Amino acid sequence: MRQKTVYTASLATETNTFSPVFTDLQSFRDSFYAAPGEHPETPTLCSAPMIACRELLAPAGWRVVEGTATWAEPGGLINRDTYEHLRDTLLSELTAAMPVDLVVLGLHGAMVAQGYDDCEGDLLQRVRELVGSDVPIAAELDPHSHLTPARVGAADLLVAFKEFPHTDFMARARDLVRLARATADGEIRPLMSTHDCRMIEVLPTSREPMQGFVRQLHELEQSDPRILSISVIHGFMAGDVPELGTRMLVVTDNAPELGAQLARELGEQLYSFRGRTRPPFLDIEVALDQAQACTRGPVVLADVWDNPGGGVAGDGTLLLRAGLERGMSDVALGTLWDPIAVKFCFAAGLNARIPLRFGGKSCATAGAPVDAEVEVRGLVRQAEQRFGDSQVPMGDSAWIHFAGVDVVLTSNRCQSFDPSLFSVMGIDPGARRYLMVKSTNHFHDAFVPIAHEIIYVDAGAPYPSNPATNGYRKLNRPIWPIVEDPHNSQ
Template sequence: MRVFTAALATETNTFSPIAIDRRAFEASLYSGPGEHPATPTLCTAPITVGREVCAREGWTLIEGSASWADPAGLIARGTYEELRDEILGQLQAALPVDGVVLGLHGAMVAQGYDDPEGDLLTRVRQIVGPDVLVCAELDPHSHLTAKRVAAANFFVVFKEFPHTDFVDRARDLWGIAVRTLKGEITPVMSVFDCRMIDIFPTSKQPMRGFVDRLYALEKSEPGVLSLSVIHGFMAGDVPEMGTKVIAVTDGDAAAGAALAERLGRELFAMRGTFMVAQVDEKAAVDAAVAAPVGPVVIADVWDNPGGGTAGDATVILAELIARGITDVAVGTIWDPIAVQICMAAGEGAVIPLRFGAKSAPHTGNPIDQTVTVNRIVCDAQMRFGESYAPFGDAAWISFAGIDVILNSTRAQSFDPSLFSALGIDPKTRKILLIKSTNHFYDSFSKIAAEIIYCAAGKPYPNTPKTTPYRKARRDIWPMVENPWG
């Protein structure tokens, strides 16, 4: 067997002012054919897992390019087309192939393209023809369009949020692909539109129990190959935004459709109950100060670079400074200019510095402090499950009992190693201020005495009922109370 694999992925917040070009992909991950590192990024596990599978099966794996950019705003049209056409050219050169296994995200939007993944998959299908297997792994925070469903044989989606399972789901994807190519199964995909948009953390109930049921059903239901929930991505203003359920069965589309609908209606019945409670910056600081022991993690949930924001909001930090709170470590504030200034000054320098709150309104004001530059690290990175997430050149500065990590490549706070990478022991601080909606939970919960979810400022369009969408459908909850009426 000859199988082609490649990856092209990012998550687009269409409301974000941060434009994406090729440099953004190169800053996070760009690997030419055969050059992907041994460890996967969030959306490139089909490549690394494919190496294991094809070596075991004695098959030929043809690797194309792998590109990942940290979430931000719209991708430049020329950048998307260039990266797309690289992969298509590599696929054309690899023909004939028996299968195509891709790593995608599913919430990419480019200038002139509301559905880049649908565009890419359609072009792949046109190259390989109707009889070659085409499948992909997706992030659940994506848009499942009719165009994508028509072009692919099946999708497998991460089940967990935080996305701790992206390698396991890549193994599921390849498991189904191998059985299909051997003629053992015929996967068909059924999709149910839940007519809603919500946020579904699996670190708490009720989504924890729902996902555990998906795992159980995959094992117990005859003919069920895979079950997935497309959560949807509310910051993507595209026509087919929303939550959907995918059932992949062995040749039984009717059974898959019935199961997907049953699960989808169960999700809809629980709408509005999934997200953890959030408090404002004043209540968050009150709770952190009152906690008897640390570390207390304050998660700045909506200034989350993983959702396409800048990650430079200062609302919570300003509250801590105003109250004279000490024993605080902040990871991170995105400010490439401030990092450059710190690098020029050098370690040990004491300098006046303005940083943060430069990207967008409603994110606070820049911070002006005389700071000590404690450490500079070039090309810093942190752990994320079985992978590493780069956060660029970084500087550890301190002032008035507060430590702040400034970074030059936007990245959400996945793991406490973001602090230790700069020389800070996060377990020794009373308060850790981080930027992430929920991906932080798996790792930070292991060291945190308490976790506080804080909604501060307005860096992210987190209220679909009032978000000024121009393209997204308005016939789903919570835009309407009863989309089934």
């Protein structure tokens, strides 16, 4: 019998179409790029299906052909040539691997390029054209994605991470590959049913009501052998595309009525959660009042909408400026992206006192640059912060000090994950009264042990955080909260 063959690859990023930080091939190479056969042993968020193929298919006698795996840090629109080049790279690898019995892809699902509102739909359709109708195509998605008819039509199996934060990306990749193998072996006939919730919302699963909702999805998957997989596509509010919004996705073993009913029921339940899923985000002034009322530090102030993990630049100054206006001192802020200011600091040297303009360069909404006479207190080449078991490169970084305020300037755009972003520069984060970080959710676990209090700050910008005022141009139907009752309006 001919040895069965799977082609597996990964092409992923999360596109904030409102961001000024455009994405090109260098953005992919700077973030993560593994040529065929060069993927490391540890999975990345979106390449986990490739590792699951190694674990589950190779030992069962399959030939696993690994293609390119690449990821760009979330940013703005992808340069058209870059997308087409990466897509065609994967397609030519697939062509060379044919005939194949299965295609397994690690996607993100919120990738938008110049001229392509639905990159993943385009990619999946071209894969389908190559392999024909009989070869199963399976892909893993981040729930912060867009579920388009083109994707559902081209793929046999789509599975998204259930958790946000995305702690289960490897577990869901294994689910995907198990189901994909059963499909290729003719044991199941997956059929995808979807329901459009007509909403967009932030849906953290580390708290209720989403925590219980995810538990229910696991129970349903165990309750009936016809229910193969259930995913919530949260949607991604910073991607202005026609299909933007939350959707339920139910995969059954060829049980269309059951799938449709379940997708609708779960989707209606999800819709009833709108407006009460996120932790309280406070206005800047309310947040600073609350911070100053604390008698002990450190108080962590999380600037949730200037988080590079959502595709913005991460050089915003709104929160810092508000603190400076109040004369707050004993403040440490990090990370703040400003490679030019870092260069100036390195050139001036350690302990130099220099006039420095930093931050606020990428766009008009993130606050004006700050001008200050600063002391260069720390310089670290290729600094790194921790994030769980991994190290996140901050690039060449500088610690500047002025008016009782310490700022960590970085050359890499990176979210604030861990207090080590301060300590690597020589700042003791536990000794500061106020810590300002740029992150929506991922900072939380690592800062809890040192924080006296944690406050989520809604500075209103630069991330397009209010769907009602974001001014979408491509959205193709009414959704909440842009309209109050989207199910009964045109």
